[in-house]
Amino acid sequence: MMEYPEIDKYASLDSPMHRFDPRAKIIAFIFLIFSIVLLNDLKLVLIGFLVSILFLIASKLPFHFVIRHLKGVSIFIIPFLVIMPFTVKGDEIFSIYAIKVTYEGLRYGILVALKAFSAVILIFPMVATTKFETTIKALDKLKVPNILVQMLMFTYRYIFVFVDEFQKLLIAMESRGFKLGTSLYALRTIGNALGMLFVRSYERAERVYWAMQSRGYTGSQKTLAEFKMCTKDYVLMVVIIAFAVCLHVVCYAY
Amino acid sequence: MKKEAISVKNLTYTHPDGTKALEDASLEVYEGERIAIVGPNGAGKTTFLLHLNGILRGSDGQVEVFGKSVDKENKEEIIKEVGIVFQDPDDQLFMPTLFDDLAFGPLNMGLKGDKVRERVEKTILSLGLMGYENRCPHHLSGGEKKKASLAAVMSMEPRILVLDEPTANLDPKSRAELIKIVNDLNEREGITVIMATHDVNAVPAIADRVFVLNKKVIAEGTTQEIFSDGALMKANNLEVPDVFKLFEVLRCFGYNCEELPLSIDEAIEHLMRTAEVNGGHIHLHIHEHTHDEVKKLRSEYEHH
Numbered sequence: 001m002m003e004y005p006e007i008d009k010y011a012s013l014d015s016p017m018h019r020f021d022p023r024a025k026i027i028a029f030i031f032l033i034f035s036i037v038l039l040n041d042l043k044l045v046l047i048g049f050l051v052s053i054l055f056l057i058a059s060k061l062p063f064h065f066v067i068r069h070l071k072g073v074s075i076f077i078i079p080f081l082v083i084m085p086f087t088v089k090g091d092e093i094f095s096i097y098a099i100k101v102t103y104e105g106l107r108y109g110i111l112v113a114l115k116a117f118s119a120v121i122l123i124f125p126m127v128a129t130t131k132f133e134t135t136i137k138a139l140d141k142l143k144v145p146n147i148l149v150q151m152l153m154f155t156y157r158y159i160f161v162f163v164d165e166f167q168k169l170l171i172a173m174e175s176r177g178f179k180l181g182t183s184l185y186a187l188r189t190i191g192n193a194l195g196m197l198f199v200r201s202y203e204r205a206e207r208v209y210w211a212m213q214s215r216g217y218t219g220s221q222k223t224l225a226e227f228k229m230c231t232k233d234y235v236l237m238v239v240i241i242a243f244a245v246c247l248h249v250v251c252y253a254y
Numbered sequence: 255m256k257k258e259a260i261s262v263k264n265l266t267y268t269h270p271d272g273t274k275a276l277e278d279a280s281l282e283v284y285e286g287e288r289i290a291i292v293g294p295n296g297a298g299k300t301t302f303l304l305h306l307n308g309i310l311r312g313s314d315g316q317v318e319v320f321g322k323s324v325d326k327e328n329k330e331e332i333i334k335e336v337g338i339v340f341q342d343p344d345d346q347l348f349m350p351t352l353f354d355d356l357a358f359g360p361l362n363m364g365l366k367g368d369k370v371r372e373r374v375e376k377t378i379l380s381l382g383l384m385g386y387e388n389r390c391p392h393h394l395s396g397g398e399k400k401k402a403s404l405a406a407v408m409s410m411e412p413r414i415l416v417l418d419e420p421t422a423n424l425d426p427k428s429r430a431e432l433i434k435i436v437n438d439l440n441e442r443e444g445i446t447v448i449m450a451t452h453d454v455n456a457v458p459a460i461a462d463r464v465f466v467l468n469k470k471v472i473a474e475g476t477t478q479e480i481f482s483d484g485a486l487m488k489a490n491n492l493e494v495p496d497v498f499k500l501f502e503v504l505r506c507f508g509y510n511c512e513e514l515p516l517s518i519d520e521a522i523e524h525l526m527r528t529a530e531v532n533g534g535h536i537h538l539h540i541h542e543h544t545h546d547e548v549k550k551l552r553s554e555y556e557h558h
Contacts, residue, residue, distance in 0.1 A: 133350030133390075153350060160392040161344050207345040210309045214338045215410060216330065216362030224357050224367055 004160055007069075008132040010061050017059035017125040021233040022138035028240035029055075029126035035244035036118045041251050042107060045114045048247060052118040059125040066124055070117075077116045084109030132156050137225035150221045158204075165200060169193045256284040258321065259414055259446045260306060260336075265315035267301055275301040276312065277469045285413075288440055288447045290461035290477075292454070294491035297468040299450035300341070303416050306448070307336040319414065334363060337412035341419040343399035347391035352383070352402055355391065359410035377409040381435060397428025404435065415439065417449035421456050429453075433460050454481075455495045458516035466490055477516055484554055491557065497521050499555060506547040507538040 011018070017025070036048035056066065085093075090104030127135055136156070140149045170193065174180070178189060209217075260283040267276040275298040283289050293299055304310040305317055308324040317324040324332050337359075340346045349355040356374040365373065378384060381401055386394070394402060400420070407415065420436065421429045433456060439445045450467075451457065457464060457477055464480040466473040468490050473480060481487070481494040501514045501521065510528070515521040529536050 133354065136350065154348065157348055157350055157391070204345060207340060207342065208348050210304060211338075211340050211346045212348065212358075213309055214307055214333060215359035215406070216333050217358075218362065222361045223354065224361065224370060 004163055007128055008130065008135075009128075010065060011129060011131045013060055013129070015058060015060035015129065016236075017055065017129040019232075020129070020236055021227055021229050022130045022134050023142055023227055024229060024233045024237040025126055025130065026135070026138055026142065028237040029122050031241045032244045033119045033122050035247050036122075037115050039115070039247060039251055040111070041254065042111055042114075044247050044251050045111055045118070049114045049118045049121075051243065052121040055125045056121050059129050061124055061128055065128075066121075069124075070120065073116075073120050077113050077120075080112045080116070081109045084112065134225070137223050138227065140223050141225065141227060146220050149223075153221070158201075161204075162197065162201065166193070166197055169196060256286075259283050259285045259287070259319070260448070261316075261318045262302075262305070263316045263318075265302070265305060265312045265317065267298070267305065267310060267312040269301075274469060276305075278315070279467065279470045280315075281465055281471050281474065283414075283446060283448060285446055286440070286444045288437075288460060288462045289449070290457045290464045291448065291450045291467050292452070292457065292464060292480075292490075292492055293450075293467040293472075297490075299467055300418055302467060303338060303418055303448070303450055306414070306416050307332050307338055309338075330363075334410060335412055336414045336416060337407035337410055338416045339403050339407050339418065339420065341422060343391070343394075343396075343403045346403040346406060347399065349391075351388050351390060352394075352405075353387040355402065355406045356409040359406065363410065373409050373411070377405050381405045381408065397424055397431070400424060400428065400432060401435070404432070408439070412445070414446045414448065417447070417451075419451055419453075420449055421451060421453040429456070436460060454493050455497075457481075458495060458520070466492070478513060481516060482514070488554065488557070493555070493557075499551075502551055503548060504538065506544050506551065507540065508544075509536070509538060 020028075032048075032052075036045060036052070039045050039048065085101045085105035086099055088102055088105030088108050090102035092100045093103055093106065094101055130138070133153075133156070136149060136153050139152070140146070170180075173189065173193065178186070180186060180190075260281075262282070263280050265276050265279045266274075269275050279298075279302060291299055291302065301310060305312060305324070306319070308317070308326075308329050311325075319332050319335050322328055322331065347355050349358055353374060356377055357370050360370040360373045374387075378387065381404060383398075383401060383405055386398065386402065391399060391402060404417075404420075415436070417436070420432055424432060436447055436449075437460065440447050447460070449460065451460075458481075461477060464475060464477050465471050466480065466486060472490065473483070473486055481498055484494075486492075487494055495516050497518060497520070498514050498516050501509070501511060501524075505511065505514075511524060515524045525536065
C-alpha cells in the first residue's frame, strides 16, 4: 500500500515544541533556518546543526518518522557531499588518478550538506508538531498571501484523495495481471495511469469549484481560528531569534 | 395558493463539447414540497441541478427562485436560498476539517466569527455530528461524509435543498438515516427538497412529486401517478419500487386493490385494510388468466 504523506502524524504528542504557539513557532524557526543557511563559517554552521538536532529531540518526534522523511531529502543533499570535493579548486588532499580531491571542496561539501540538513531538521519541530490545518491557519493569521494559504490548504486536502485514486488505478491494473516493474511496457502503463489521474483531477477540480461557488466562494478564503500567545511563547520565540542573530554577530566579529 | 419556490422555463443547455444536455426543460416547484427527479443515466439531471443556483447558465430559458431570476446580479442571494449537496462528498468537503467546511459558507455570506460558530454548532447538533468538528473529511466513513456534506450546505440555512443522488453508495442504515434527516428538515423547517435519484425504492419515502427528466421534462405527477405508468418507466430505463411490483403480482392472483402501495408502510396499511374488510382473511387464488398475467408482468419489467 502507498503511504499517505502525513507530515502531522505525530502532532498530537506532547512536548515543548508541540505546546509552542504555531505563529511564534513559524516565525522563530523561519528566522533560525535563514540564519543558519546564510552562515559561511563551518564551525558556526556546525553549532547551528547541533542546535537543530536539540530542537528535534525536544519535539519528541519518533526516530523512524524523522528518518523516513530525511531519507528522501538525503537523495538531494548527499550528491553535494560527493561531488564538491572533486570539483572545487584548492589545496589537494589526495588524488585518484587525475582527479584531485581538495580541502576546499570537502569543506564546501560539508558546509552545504550541514546547512541543508539543519534546515530540513528544523522543519520537523516547526511543521510536524502542529496539525497541518492549524499551521495553515497560523500562516493566514501571519498575513501570508491568501492565494498561497488556499493552495496549501487544497494541496493538503486533496493529496490524500489523489493517493487513494492512484491506488485504485493501480489495484485495478494489478487485478488484471499488471506487474509493477521497470520494463518499457510497465512504464508506459504507469504513464497512462498518471494521465488518467490528471484527467480525473481536472474533472474533480471543476466539481470542487462548483461546490465552492455554491457556497458563496468569490476568490478569497477566510478562516476562523483563535490563537493565544502566552509569556512562555514570547520568551521561546525571542530566545530562538536572539540565537539566530547571535550566530551572525559572532560570524561578523570573528 | 401555494408559493412558487422554483420555476424553470424552457431551459436549454449545451455542453462545451456540443452535446445537448437539456432541451426546453420546464418545471415548477412549490414551497415546502419534496421533489424527486428521475431519469436515465446521462439525462442531464446533474446539469439541471447546477442551474438551480446559477453555477451553470443555460443558453436559453429562465430559472427563477422565489420570484427572483437567477443571474449574475443576484448570485449571492440565490446561493443563500439554494443549497446543493453534490454526489461525491470529496467534491463537497474541501476544507481541512469538518468545522472549517461548515464555516465556509457562513463566512462567505459575510457573517462574523461568533455568528459563524453559532451556525456551525447548531448544524452539528441538528445533524447529529457531535464530536466530528475537528476530524479531517478524508478519515470519515461514506455515511458520515454524506451527512457532513449535507451539514456543510445546511450551515448556510438555505430554504431550498438540492441533492444529487443522496442515497448512492450508502449502506442501508446510513441511507435510512439520511432519508430521515432530509424529511425532518422538510417537516420541521419547511425546507423545499429537490433531489435527483436512481433509488426508486427511496422515492416514495422522500418525495411528494416526481419529475421524469430526459433532456426535457417528460412527465410529472405524484409518485403514484408516475410509477403506475409502466410504459413511461420502461421508455426511460426506470423501474418501479419493489413493493409496487409485488402488489402488481398479487393482483394477478386475485388480490383486489385500486391504488398499489409504494412503500412497506403503505403495503402494511393496505393489507390490514383488505383483511379487515374480508373478515380477517386475505384471499389469493390461481385461475386461468393468472399465468398469462404474471408472464406479461415479468416481460414488462424486463429491461432488454
